[in-house]
Amino acid sequence: MNDSGKTRAGVVLAGGHSTRFGDRDKALAEVDGEPLLVRAAEGLAPAVDGVVINCRLEQIPTFRAALDPQSVGCAFVCDPSPGGGPAAGLAAALGAISAPSVAVVACDMPFVDASFLRWLFGKLGDATGVVPRVAGALQPTHAVFATEPTRRAARDAVENASGSLYGVLDRIDPTEVPEPRVLARTTARSFVDVDAPADLESVVSDEVTRQS
Numbered sequence: 001m002n003d004s005g006k007t008r009a010g011v012v013l014a015g016g017h018s019t020r021f022g023d024r025d026k027a028l029a030e031v032d033g034e035p036l037l038v039r040a041a042e043g044l045a046p047a048v049d050g051v052v053i054n055c056r057l058e059q060i061p062t063f064r065a066a067l068d069p070q071s072v073g074c075a076f077v078c079d080p081s082p083g084g085g086p087a088a089g090l091a092a093a094l095g096a097i098s099a100p101s102v103a104v105v106a107c108d109m110p111f112v113d114a115s116f117l118r119w120l121f122g123k124l125g126d127a128t129g130v131v132p133r134v135a136g137a138l139q140p141t142h143a144v145f146a147t148e149p150t151r152r153a154a155r156d157a158v159e160n161a162s163g164s165l166y167g168v169l170d171r172i173d174p175t176e177v178p179e180p181r182v183l184a185r186t187t188a189r190s191f192v193d194v195d196a197p198a199d200l201e202s203v204v205s206d207e208v209t210r211q212s
Contacts, residue, residue, distance in 0.1 A: 006049035008121055009099040012040050013141065014055045014063070014107035015079050015089045021196060025059065027107040028066060029200050032207050036108050036194060037063060041072045043112025044105050047121065050075070053107075054093040056082045085163030091154035097147055106141040108194040110203060113142075116186035120144040120177070128153075129174030132182040134191050140165040142191055145174070 014027045014037055021029070027037040034042075041051055051074045055063060060076050067074055077096045079089055090104065101124055103117045120130045121144050129145040131138050149172050157167035194200050 006099045007101060008048045009097045009102045009147070010044040010048035010051040011090065011093040011097070011102055011104045012037065012044060012051060012053045012074075012107050013086055013089050013093070013104065014053055014059065015082065016086070017083070021194075025062070026194060026200070027055075027059070028062060029194065031110045031194075031200070031203055032211075035066045036110055038066055038072070039110045040105050040107050040112055041067065041074055043109070043114055044103060044117065045072045046114035047117035048103055049099065052077050052093045052096055054079065054089040084158055086165050087154045087157040087161075087163045087168050090165065090168065091151060091158060094147055094151035094154060100147055101144060102147050102150070103144045104141055106193055109141065109190075109192065110194065111189045111192055113186045113190040116182075116190060117142070117144060119185050123175065123177070127175045128172035129169070130177060131169065131174045132177045132191070133179050134182055134188060135179075138166070138169060138176065139191050140169055141193070143174070145172070 028035045031039060045051055051072060053074050054077050057078045077093050079092050081088060101121060105112050123130045124144055128149045129143060131140055131143040153168045153171035156171055157163055161167035194203060
């Protein structure tokens with residue numbers, strides 16, 4: 001990604017195998033007529049100067065086709081070792097980014113809140129990251145980070161830990177935003193993700209109810 005002169009990049013993590021979703025790529029499952037991937041990228045884009053999608057090589061043609069009619073211009077970065085987990089995907093994406101700060105979301109999040117991410121960027125300062133806590137858990141896929149320390153931490157998490165995003169957080173000690181402050185700026189809906197077909201059905205049903 002050529003982000004010279006840009007200060008805020010965005011990453012969409014989309015390289016997982018969607019094992020709980022059956023035999024289709026959940027990133028292309030639709031909510032309100034839009035693939036989850038497109039919704040995540042469009043939700044992220046207003047908060048950053050450019051978007052990188054981390055995925056597997058074989059996903060690029062279908063992802064590019066889904067995004068082509070949309071207004072979001074994205075670069076694709078493939079995992080060098082597919083199946084290495086989300087920390088490996090994050091390390092690969094951050095390796096293509098020179099912007100000093102980055103927002104990270106997951107491809108299965110249909111309600112990414114750009115205004116909340118901009119607020120998190122404003123809190124970053126000299127911290128290694130700013131991560132919301134919602135429903136008792138840190139939310140590393142609706143958070144912002146300092147690029148370089150997070151890149152190093154992601155690589156170390158792959159080499160010496162489980163390769164999870166929580167392993168990355170353990171290595172950078174980010175600033176936590178407690179839930180009351182989070183929910184004063186956004187809603188719990190912003191953190192909804194889709195892991196299984198039942199989750200998708202619930203999200204779609206909720207959207208129909210909201211629009212009726």
